[in-house]
Amino acid sequence: MTDFGYTLSRSSTVNLDEADRSLWLRLEKLEPDLRLCMACGSCSASCTAAELGGMSLRKVILDLDRGRDPAPIVSACMLCGKCSMVCPRGINTRHLILSLCRIYEKK
């Protein structure tokens, strides 16, 4: 292979036909409210752990929807529950994160 001194950047394309969304589907069975999320980001904006550990529930839900594993992000959650208080769709986000942690435990 020839070295031109530059190379391809990793593509950010999400191919939903190939993405493994099993984690999202399992979580949806436990937390049907997951479908109510409109990705407004209120949870992430109010998150105490965001600044410290990079937690973002919005990103977690988007990653699950796109077949990516958000485990490293979820591990930063302190379960304070502030996100539940601000969610405009009334999703019990704290419980949603707990359910996701239970799925990880079973894994």
Next chain:
Amino acid sequence: MIYQGKQKIWSDYQKEIPDDHWFYVRSCIRQNFFPASEAYFVKVVRDLLGRDLYETPHHTTCGGIAYHSDTIPQETAMTIVARQFSLMKEAGYKNLVTSCITSFGNYCEILETWREFPELEARIREHLWKACRREFDKPEYVCHASDVIYKLRNEIAARAKFRLVNKETGEPLRVVEHIGCHYNKMFPSKGVGGAEYPYVLCGMVESWGGQVIDYPERRHCCGFGFRQYLVKANRGYSMSNSHKKFESMEPFRPDMIITNCPGCPYFLDRWQYVVAETQGKTYGQGGFGIPVFTYEEVAGLVLGYDPWDLGLQVHQVAPEPLLDKMGVPFNPETKYLGLNKKDILRPSLPSGLKCF
């Protein structure tokens, strides 16, 4: 939706293109990349279709390439453009037609800026007068050369010797059309079909017998982006953009790509070579790439001009598979003979991409 309603919506995306009397300004880079495209535009529009197309040897770059590469301020580009307008005034023309997409965007951007800030236009008039004692009138109409070919597409189709049809199967050739970003993403109202439904190349393809294929990354940039390519450290971004498009169009098995920008055909053509050399992947059939053409080259092929006179030998991706599909005759022996049969030497062949 009722049909009349659809027609009204579509009419908002249309563009009035003058039929005759154009002042033609060439691109500063196209003649290096695709040497015969502009010459054949003039040949088709002026000599074959008999339109009044004027160009002057005093024309220079519009400054757009330097402006977009962050090497000159916009006021400098404006003064250069003001000089082109003064040349047009001197020649007695009011319709400006540009060969380059970035020039088209540059002219549109400058005219719009002057409309919003008349005091800036007055300052540029002063700059031009101090620099070269010239005065200018703003053009009544600015269009891109692909608009002109779009306008004349049916006249070209009426004279067609070959069509964008597979001569073996009788099926229309599957064509990817790629519009330069500066054509309609800066000022959507200035492009045929706007930014959402660009039709300038689709119209040509359909008129000449081909079938336009739709694919997910159809409206994605080719990746030129000026500094993305010109700064070597960023060059991977440029290639990644083209790569994303190739990956997206590959399942639709395109026979060819048609473009209307100086950068797009160059990068969609050359990056296929680099992707083949670095990733070991080719996107055409049988180890070839997907041939990439300018709209003038496609018009020339349809009209029956010799492929080597059209400059197809300087393409990286071999055009021969497409010529065979269209039934265009060509002589492999004369491929690398230039003007007056001068031998222009054969390039060395790449290891990853099949070429002749």
